[in-house]
Amino acid sequence: MIRTPLALCLGALCLWLAAPAQAGEHLVCTVRVIQAGDAVTAAQGTEPVPKLDPRIDRLRSFLLKPPFTAWRTFELLDSKTLDVVEGVPQSFTLPNQKVATLTLVQHLPDTGGKHHRLRMQLELGKGTPNSLKTVFVIDEGGLVLQAGQPHRHGILVLGTSCNDGAEH
């Protein structure tokens, strides 16, 4: 008699694991703020082995490729976890004192058996003379990088990924 509830629980778990978040649900977005520093000079070339913060080792494959080969150190300065609801902006302050605002514009439904797509808006320095505003569409769980803001003799790299709760 215990097999029925067990099987139903197992089924529900599988469905929960398999099904991406549905439109209207909240997402969890993780924004990793990385400092790229120690710029490589022309005399040094790219020979020295870059130093990567072990907390961002999973981003190694991205940070050791151009254009990031222009820097030799990568340090995780901050990691923001945001509960994002469609149409509701979420803001936080970057180490360079600029305010970053992330908004889930639209949660696009499954098409053709692929991942859900997210239309996101990222704003940096909103309301200031030096600002960025971009809208992009990416897979749920996909990683998008934003880089180039000057900070502490280097640049900031923002790695943003949103999903239905499981960290990617």
Next chain:
Amino acid sequence: MTRTSSHLSDDLLQRYHDGELSAVDRVDVESRLDGESRLRLEALDELRGLLRTHSAAECSGVDFASIIDAIEKSPPAVAKAPPRKRRGLVSLSAFSAFAAGAFALFFFLRSGPPSNEAAVESLEVSGGSATVLRMPDDRNPNQTTTIIWASLEEEPGQGTGGTL
């Protein structure tokens, strides 16, 4: 089919032969027996003898007492069939587990890992410049990882830094 003799029916003669008639009826039948009826009774006697002989031959090697004794001492172990309702639930459980597994596998196989390739729909920048870069994706050679590069000028009061 009932075959009637001159005086006695087959049924009556059969019952007389098997001893099923009352004493009065037996006397009545015996008073009416003729030559043909007696021949039919002899045929019935012969048939009974054959059946007894055959049955005795068939059962001569069988020790019924031992069989019955063995059954009484150790009844054969027969699994009790589950109640109909429980059998239905077990089937439902198995089906549910199979369906859930198949569903999860279907989604896992058809989705694959998420792509890091973003479609940048708009890019507005003030006080600097911005561009969209793409680097090869190690997981999928056919896809890229998107970098939104913005070289924003520093706000007054911030430290110095280089830009790309």
